[in-house]
Amino acid sequence: MSTIRVLVLGDVSSPHLAVLKKPGEGVTVDIGMDDDFVRAKAPEAEVILSALFSGEPFKLAMQHARAVKWTHTLSAGVEHLLTPEFVASPVPLTNARGVYKKSLAEFALLGVLYFAKEAPTMRRNQMAGKWEKFVSGEAYKGTLGVVGYGEIGQASARLAHAIGMRVLAVRRRVEKSGAGDGIADAVYPTERMHEMLAQCDYVVVAAPGTPETRGMMSDGEFAAMKQGSVVINVGRGTVIDEKALIRALQSGHLRGAALDVFEKEPLPEGHPFYSMENVLVSPHCADQTVDWLDQSVAFFVRNFEHYRRGEPLENVVDKEASY
Numbered sequence: 142m143s144t145i146r147v148l149v150l151g152d153v154s155s156p157h158l159a160v161l162k163k164p165g166e167g168v169t170v171d172i173g174m175d176d177d178f179v180r181a182k183a184p185e186a187e188v189i190l191s192a193l194f195s196g197e198p199f200k201l202a203m204q205h206a207r208a209v210k211w212t213h214t215l216s217a218g219v220e221h222l223l224t225p226e227f228v229a230s231p232v233p234l235t236n237a238r239g240v241y242k243k244s245l246a247e248f249a250l251l252g253v254l255y256f257a258k259e260a261p262t263m264r265r266n267q268m269a270g271k272w273e274k275f276v277s278g279e280a281y282k283g284t285l286g287v288v289g290y291g292e293i294g295q296a297s298a299r300l301a302h303a304i305g306m307r308v309l310a311v312r313r314r315v316e317k318s319g320a321g322d323g324i325a326d327a328v329y330p331t332e333r334m335h336e337m338l339a340q341c342d343y344v345v346v347a348a349p350g351t352p353e354t355r356g357m358m359s360d361g362e363f364a365a366m367k368q369g370s371v372v373i374n375v376g377r378g379t380v381i382d383e384k385a386l387i388r389a390l391q392s393g394h395l396r397g398a399a400l401d402v403f404e405k406e407p408l409p410e411g412h413p414f415y416s417m418e419n420v421l422v423s424p425h426c427a428d429q430t431v432d433w434l435d436q437s438v439a440f441f442v443r444n445f446e447h448y449r450r451g452e453p454l455e456n457v458v459d460k461e462a463s464y
Contacts, residue, residue, distance in 0.1 A: 143167075145449060146208075148182045150174055150199055151192030157434035158192060160442065168449075174198050180205055188213070188448065190441060196221035203227055211448055215437040217241060218377065219458050220350050228460040235444055235456045237437045238464075239292035241428035245375045245401070246296035248427035249345045252373035252399030253280050253301065255421055256343075261397075265418075281305030286341030288358065289348030289376055290328060291464075297345045297375070298324045309337045313353075335365040343371045349464035350377030358382060363389035369396045375427060378402040387413050390420065401427040 149172040151158055164170045171182045172192075179198055183189070183205035191199040191214040199222050203209070213235045214222060222234065254260070257280040266273050285301040287294040290312035298308045302324045310325045311334045329337045338344060344366060348354045358372070359382035366372075372395060374381055383404050389395040397419040406425055414420045430436075444455050458464065 144169055145188060146186050147171070147188040147190065147445075148179075148186035148202060149190045149192055150179065150202060151190075155192070155434075157438050160438060161190075176201060184208070187211070188445070191215065191222065192438075194221075200224055200227075203230075203232075206232075211235070211454065213441050213444060215434065215441065218350060219460075220463050223460060223463060233454065234458040234460060235454050236458055237440060238456045238458075240437050240440050241433060242292045242296040244428045244430050244433070245293050245347075246300050248399070248401055248423065249297035249347075249373050249375050250300045250304075252345075252371065252421065253283075253285065253306075253343050255399060256371045256397045257283070261418055283307070283342035284309060284340055286310065286337050286344040287325070288334065288344060288346045288380075289354075290325065291347065291349070293375055294345065294347035295322070295324065297347060301343075306343075309340060311337055334362065338362060338365040339367065341370060342367060343373060346372065346374040346380055347376040348380045350379050351463040355379045356382045359385040360388065363395060366395065368394055371396050372398045372400075374398070374400045374402055376402065378404045378406065378425075383414075387417075390417060395419075397421070399423070401425055 145168045147168060147170045149158060149161055149170060151172055151174055153172040158172055161170050161172065174193060179202050183202040184207045186206060187208050187210050189202055189206060189209055189212045194216055209232055211233055215237055217237045219234060219236050257278040259275055259277045262275055281304050284307040285298065287298050287310040290310040294310060298310065302308050308325045310328045311331060312328055313331050315328050315330050346358055348357065357380055363385060372386065386398060390398060399421040400414065401423040402425050408414060408422065414422050447454050
């Protein structure tokens with residue numbers, strides 16, 4: 142049996158990569174990230190794993206790869222890897238889609254409860270040493286809309302459904318899911334998104350970052366939303382037009398926003414979101430739990446077993462669609 146050579150693009154000292162150092166019989170694993178190492182190891186690699194959240198080492202590896210048959214990334218997002226040459230190549234790419242869905246769904250639910258239960262008011266009064274009662278809302282009576290009803294969107298919908306919320310969703314490929322999943326009351330095609338937005342008290346944005354989704358949530362979409370509704374973004378920062386969101390928040394049309402991703406990261410110093418009381422800012426770490434990287438490596442190992450047995454791979458990316 143021939144040896145499977147795996148090139149892991151990452152820091153060899155990273156604890157989450159330790160499990161890959163003892164690959165077992167018939168497999169060799171090389172772990173590194175500097176340019177000379179990548180150039181030396183890429184030509185013979187049959188499998189390339191990007192364990193970094195930067196695309197440059199991967200792009201360099203693919204320039205020199207001659208025997209590669211499968212690539213994988215520990216991230217869910219793949220846009221940083223998709224050069225025109227790689228997209229055109231027959232080499233499959235798989236990703237960590239769904240690995241982090243539960244923690245991101247928890248952040249989405251936090252966004253709902255943060256505003257429903259007036260958490261900003263509680264904290265403000267506490268810091269002022271003020272004992273002042275107030276009226277709060279009841280999240281279970283509200284409607285949650287999900288823009289992008291994939292793994293993360295569905296996980297967010299399940300939590301909302303569990304507390305009694307009505308759930309609506311928008312998905313480009315409606316045929317992949319619908320009211321029959323027992324969670325969403327209705328799933329709309331993208332062209333009917335405004336119809337859905339008008340019914341929602343909270344909107345979770347969980348769409349992938351693609352040329353088609355860039356800026357898809359802008360002035361028209363925010364205007365279509367209910368007065369006093371809330372936006373929660375756990376997808377990609379580029380999906381929301383931040384200037385339009387700021388206008389909708391400052392005008393009072395939208396009540397608030399809970400954001401884990403942004404158009405530019407890190408969020409620049411002095412950005413309006415930092416000082417807006419009706420915005421909850423998470424520095425793109427809602428999915429970074431204690432063992433998040435271990436979870437992602439474990440998924441790669443599972444997929445690797447599929448590969449070596451000649452079975453279909455999980456999470457094959459449509460490189461043309463960017464997800």
